[in-house]
Amino acid sequence: MAENNSPPGSVEEKADQIIEANPSVKDDTSLETIVRRFQDTMSEAKTHKFWETQPVGQFKDIGDTSLPEGPIEPATPLSEVKQEPYNLPSVYEWTTCDMNSDDMCSEVYNLLKNNYVEDDENMFRFNYSKEFLRWALRPPGYYQSWHIGVRAKTSKKLVAFISGVPARIRVRDEVVKMAEINFLCVHKKLRAKRLAPVMIKEVTRRVHLENIWQAAYTAGVILPTPITTCQYWHRSLNPKKLIDVGFSRLGARMTMSRTIKLYKLPDAPVTPGFRKMEPRDVPAVTRLLRNYLSQFGVATDFDENDVEHWLLPREDVVDSYLVESPETHDVTDFCSFYTLPSTILGNPNYTTLKAAYSYYNVATQTSFLQLMNDALIVSKQKGFDVFNALDVMHNESFLKELKFGPGDGQLHYYLYNYRLRSALKPAELGLVLL
Amino acid sequence: MGDWAQLAQSVILGLIFSYLLAKLISIVVTFKEDNLSLTRDTEPPQSEIKPEFDSRRVDSSTGGGEADSLVAEQGSSRGDSVGGDDSDEDDDWEGVESTELDEAFSAATLFVTTAASDRLSHKVPSDVQQKLYGLYKIATEGPCTAPQPSPLKMTARAKWQAWHKLGAMPPEEAMEKYIEIVTQLYPTWLDGGVKAGSQGGDDAASNSRGGTMGPVFSSLVYEEESENELKIDAIHTFAREGEVENLLKCIESGIPVNARDSEGRTPLHWAIDRGHLNIAKVLVDKNADVNAKDNEGQTPLHYAVVCDREAIAEFLVKQKANITAKDEDGNSPLDLCESDWPWIRDSAKQTD
Numbered sequence: 001m002a003e004n005n006s007p008p009g010s011v012e013e014k015a016d017q018i019i020e021a022n023p024s025v026k027d028d029t030s031l032e033t034i035v036r037r038f039q040d041t042m043s044e045a046k047t048h049k050f051w052e053t054q055p056v057g058q059f060k061d062i063g064d065t066s067l068p069e070g071p072i073e074p075a076t077p078l079s080e081v082k083q084e085p086y087n088l089p090s091v092y093e094w095t096t097c098d099m100n101s102d103d104m105c106s107e108v109y110n111l112l113k114n115n116y117v118e119d120d121e122n123m124f125r126f127n128y129s130k131e132f133l134r135w136a137l138r139p140p141g142y143y144q145s146w147h148i149g150v151r152a153k154t155s156k157k158l159v160a161f162i163s164g165v166p167a168r169i170r171v172r173d174e175v176v177k178m179a180e181i182n183f184l185c186v187h188k189k190l191r192a193k194r195l196a197p198v199m200i201k202e203v204t205r206r207v208h209l210e211n212i213w214q215a216a217y218t219a220g221v222i223l224p225t226p227i228t229t230c231q232y233w234h235r236s237l238n239p240k241k242l243i244d245v246g247f248s249r250l251g252a253r254m255t256m257s258r259t260i261k262l263y264k265l266p267d268a269p270v271t272p273g274f275r276k277m278e279p280r281d282v283p284a285v286t287r288l289l290r291n292y293l294s295q296f297g298v299a300t301d302f303d304e305n306d307v308e309h310w311l312l313p314r315e316d317v318v319d320s321y322l323v324e325s326p327e328t329h330d331v332t333d334f335c336s337f338y339t340l341p342s343t344i345l346g347n348p349n350y351t352t353l354k355a356a357y358s359y360y361n362v363a364t365q366t367s368f369l370q371l372m373n374d375a376l377i378v379s380k381q382k383g384f385d386v387f388n389a390l391d392v393m394h395n396e397s398f399l400k401e402l403k404f405g406p407g408d409g410q411l412h413y414y415l416y417n418y419r420l421r422s423a424l425k426p427a428e429l430g431l432v433l434l
Numbered sequence: 435m436g437d438w439a440q441l442a443q444s445v446i447l448g449l450i451f452s453y454l455l456a457k458l459i460s461i462v463v464t465f466k467e468d469n470l471s472l473t474r475d476t477e478p479p480q481s482e483i484k485p486e487f488d489s490r491r492v493d494s495s496t497g498g499g500e501a502d503s504l505v506a507e508q509g510s511s512r513g514d515s516v517g518g519d520d521s522d523e524d525d526d527w528e529g530v531e532s533t534e535l536d537e538a539f540s541a542a543t544l545f546v547t548t549a550a551s552d553r554l555s556h557k558v559p560s561d562v563q564q565k566l567y568g569l570y571k572i573a574t575e576g577p578c579t580a581p582q583p584s585p586l587k588m589t590a591r592a593k594w595q596a597w598h599k600l601g602a603m604p605p606e607e608a609m610e611k612y613i614e615i616v617t618q619l620y621p622t623w624l625d626g627g628v629k630a631g632s633q634g635g636d637d638a639a640s641n642s643r644g645g646t647m648g649p650v651f652s653s654l655v656y657e658e659e660s661e662n663e664l665k666i667d668a669i670h671t672f673a674r675e676g677e678v679e680n681l682l683k684c685i686e687s688g689i690p691v692n693a694r695d696s697e698g699r700t701p702l703h704w705a706i707d708r709g710h711l712n713i714a715k716v717l718v719d720k721n722a723d724v725n726a727k728d729n730e731g732q733t734p735l736h737y738a739v740v741c742d743r744e745a746i747a748e749f750l751v752k753q754k755a756n757i758t759a760k761d762e763d764g765n766s767p768l769d770l771c772e773s774d775w776p777w778i779r780d781s782a783k784q785t786d
Contacts, residue, residue, distance in 0.1 A: 196646055219646060220648075221646070236654070248656070249654075256709075406657075
């Protein structure tokens with residue numbers, strides 16, 4: 001039953017502040033406003049209260065350089081890890097999702113398709129494809145036990161999902177085995193039931209059972225404590241559609257005609273030797289990437305198996321191109337992006353927004369601008385409406401010049417049970433989570 | 435001067451009022467802290483029920499019962515949006531879905547913990563609070579299995595008793611009773627908009643970025659373009675915005691139908707740029723020049739082709755728009771046409 005013993009002090013203070021800042025709360029018409037603000041504050045405070053109990057960098061420790069970098073809590077013996085799953089409310093049960101099964105994969109797909117992340121205005125909702133989910137959840141060495149579903153006992157309906165996949169992530173000089181936690185989703189009809197917390201704990205437990213004690217994750221909200229905060233940028237490929245569906249706006253003084261001309265791209269990539277990555281390129285691409293990623297404070301640590309899985313092109317999932325020097329046949333440059341469509345909610349003319357997301361890119365001989373412009377060109381040819389990128393790695397150097405515009409979303413990156421002495425700049429991060 | 439005194443008086447009253455309100459809320463918050471620890475979580479029953487009501491400032495023990503309030507889950511009690519777009523075909527939600535009662539109940543608890551504090555006149559007597567507490571526990575956790583707190587902890591004990599004496603009351607009944615009491619206390623609570631808020635209106639931010647772990651859906655920030663030296667007349671604006679009546683008034687008042695903006699665009703250019711076929715027809719009807727060129731040498735048909743507006747382009751071609759007129763870059767509408775429009779090719783052949 002667990003009474004909540006936490007001191008209400010901070011919440012109280014916040015509530016006080018809200019009231020004092022809003023003398024108008026006396027007014028009945030603002031009832032809803034106050035309730036809403038109050039709720040926001042409450043939920044924020046409670047969220048933080050949860051994270052305060054977790055081995056994550058705490059806000060109060062920011063700037064405290066006396067704390068050592070590295071694990072916050074030591075690994076415990078496996079025998080001390082809780083062996084039974086956490087209890088769910090009695091009408092639900094845990095299920096392990098076998099993504100090899102078409103039926104299971106479809107269930108996860110449908111849950112996410114109808115209930116996963118939306119924009120603030122509820123105009124778009126991510127629609128990760130089945131093939132994408134299979135790819136994202138089954139990298140080398142994956143654990144099926146980390147693909148965790150929650151079912152309703154009576155109907156057997158899948159009502160929630162959370163997943164982890166193993167990854168090696170280098171933090172400064174240390175390569176750490178981590179879990180990348182993603183796809184946390186609770187059915188819309190059950191949001192009030194507070195399933196997410198116990199799901200986070202359950203995935204953590206199952207990660208611990210594999211003797212892994214660190215994790216990486218992202219969130220759109222600030223939790224304790226981001227290792228860096230990235231900005232989304234967007235490059236219109238099909239501006240008319242983006243405007244029609246409300247992804248972007250046409251200024252009153254701007255014409256559609258001129259906007260379309262502004263974003264027009266050549267019909268074919270311009271770099272000689274620019275071609276699709278093939279299986280035989282895996283060793284060369286791995287070398288290129290490892291060398292490139294070594295300069296970032298926190299970065300993924302790819303070996304050839306990882307490259308083969310994460311970067312070999314898969315139709316409608318991930319695209320990778322490289323530049324093979326026409327003279328030496330060396331692979332000198334590499335770019336990649338993944339396919340993440342979104343459902344367009346309530347638009348009579350369009351149902352799907354097709355977005356490409358910049359993944360890992362390395363330029364050694366070709367200019368980064370030209371390489372990424374070629375990436376834009378091929379993504380336009382493939383029918384994408386927009387090309388998105390975070391300002392991680394060296395991306396900032398091409399964003400403005402290639403006509404990316406800033407997005408209204410930020411993405412915070414987090415590590416679980418690993419402390420960084422100081423936050424990174426986005427450009428010091430060499431990690432892209434899907 | 436009297437006004438000032440009055441104003442000052444009301445400001446002071448307001449402040450006092452706010453203070454009282456804050457006080458009350460903080461009490462209710464602690465109530466909520468306790469009341470809303472909504473989880474049939476798994477931790478072995480912790481015997482202690484904290485006497486939050488009277489000792490809420492005392493301890494800062496963060497250990498233990500934390501687990502149940504982890505709220506990485508977004509939406510909390512108002513995120514229960516069942517979006518209209520939610521095309522979930524199956525209705526197999528018996529016993530799983532938040533029922534109407536569930537929702538009314540969460541609305542009521544939300545009301546109690548927040549909005550109720552707004553009605554200073556009705557401070558809830560503590561026995562009623564305890565009754566609500568007991569019903570709440572039954573509704574969310576079921577029968578009381580916790581050991582009785584020590585007699586020294588008066589409030590905790592009273593709350594425990596409130597819970598315990600309800601025995602094995604079914605949760606539904608507890609919810610109903612809870613709602614009943616709230617309704618007795620505040621007959622109008624449902625009108626307060628709380629319910630709407632709790633059931634997710636426009637801000638039912640479900641899994642949106644206000645939410646939890648995972649990626650974020652970001653869209654382009656609108657940036658005012660630098661092209662602000664553009665000079666544009668009312669007639670262009672009406673054409674752009676599709677305002678037929680205002681446009682006609684302009685024309686009737688003697689504004690030339692081919693008036694140019696500072697970029698050389700006519701109202702017809704603007705109407706076509708924004709896809710208003712009706713406006714284009716009105717303008718052509720008023721003898722607009724279908725082959726007017728803007729400062730870059732582009733005709734309305736260039737615009738229609740570039741913007742991929744088939745119906746408009748077809749209309750213009752029927753109105754004898756020139757499909758081979760070159761713009762400053764040397765491109766005709768035919769050159770710029772990327773769409774597969776047979777009629778424009780046919781028309782091109784006829785011209786040849």
